[in-house]
Amino acid sequence: QVQLVESGGGVVQPGRSLRLSCAASGFSFRSYGMIWVRQAPGRGLEWVAVIYYDGSIKYYVDSVKGRFTISRDNSKNTLYLQMNSLGVDDTGVYYCASVRRGGGWYFDYWGRGTLVTVSS
Amino acid sequence: QSVLTQPPSVSAAPGQRVTISCSGSSSNIENNYVSWYQQLPGTAPKLLIYDNNKRPSGIPDRFSGSKSGTSATLGITGLQTGDEADYYCGTWDSSLSAGGFGGGTKLTVL
Numbered sequence: 001q002v003q004l005v006e007s008g009g010g011v012v013q014p015g016r017s018l019r020l021s022c023a024a025s026g027f028s029f030r031s032y033g034m035i036w037v038r039q040a041p042g043r044g045l046e047w048v049a050v051i052y053y054d055g056s057i058k059y060y061v062d063s064v065k066g067r068f069t070i071s072r073d074n075s076k077n078t079l080y081l082q083m084n085s086l087g088v089d090d091t092g093v094y095y096c097a098s099v100r101r102g103g104g105w106y107f108d109y110w111g112r113g114t115l116v117t118v119s120s
Numbered sequence: 121q122s123v124l125t126q127p128p129s130v131s132a133a134p135g136q137r138v139t140i141s142c143s144g145s146s147s148n149i150e151n152n153y154v155s156w157y158q159q160l161p162g163t164a165p166k167l168l169i170y171d172n173n174k175r176p177s178g179i180p181d182r183f184s185g186s187k188s189g190t191s192a193t194l195g196i197t198g199l200q201t202g203d204e205a206d207y208y209c210g211t212w213d214s215s216l217s218a219g220g221f222g223g224g225t226k227l228t229v230l
Contacts, residue, residue: 044223044224045157045159045208047210047220059219061218061220062216062218095165102170103153104152104153104154106153106155106167106170106210107165107167108170108176110164112163
C-alpha cells in the first residue's frame with residue numbers, strides 16, 4: 001500500500017535551517033509530482049511547494065520563496081524540503097502528499113506529518 | 121490569508137444534509153478544478169472530491185461536489201457523527217502561480 005513517511009522535524013531557533021524528508025513507497029514515485037503542505041497550530045492548511053515528477057518545475061507560495069527549496073531523489077523515492085532562515089511563522093506540521101493530475105492537480109495520498117517548531 | 125473563502129463552521133443533525141461553500145475568483149476557482157479534503161481531529165487530510173465533482177474509490181456517494189462560476193460547494197447527505205471534521209477546498213491560482221486552500225470549515229454533527 002502507499003506510504004509516505006515524513007521526518008526531520010524538530011525544534012529550531014529563528015534564523016536557522018532544517019531539512020525535511022519524505023520517504024515514499026507503494027507507488028511509482030518517479031511518475032508523480034509531490035507537494036509539501038503545512039498547518040500552523042490550530043490553523044488551516046497552507047500550500048508550501050510542489051515539484052514535478054522529474055524535478056524540472058517547482059512552484060512555491062510567496063511566503064517561502066527564496067528561503068525554502070523543494071527537491072527529490074527518484075533513485076531513493078524521497079522528497080525533500082530544505083528550509084532556511086526559519087521564522088516563528090514557519091512553525092507547524094509539515095505534510096508531504098502525492099500529486100495526481102486529472103483536469104487539475106489534487107493530492108491523493110498524505111503522510112502523517114512532521115512537526116517543526118521555530119522558537120528561541 | 122487564504123485565497124479561497126469558506127465559512128468557519130457549519131452544523132446539522134445526524135441524517136440531515138449540509139453544504140459547505142468555497143468562494144474564489146476568476147484566477148482560481150472559475151478557471152481551475154477544485155478538490156476537497158476532510159481532516160478528522162489529529163489526523164492528516166484525506167482526499168474527498170477531485171476535479172470539482174469526482175469521488176476517489178472508497179469515498180461514499182454521500183459526499184458530492186459541484187462548481188459554478190467562482191464558487192464551489194461540498195455536499196454531505198445522511199450526516200453521521202463520524203463526519204465531524206474540518207473540510208478544506210483547494211485549487212490552483214493562476215495569478216499567484218501557486219495553489220491554495222480555503223481556510224477550512226469545521227463541521228459539527230449535533
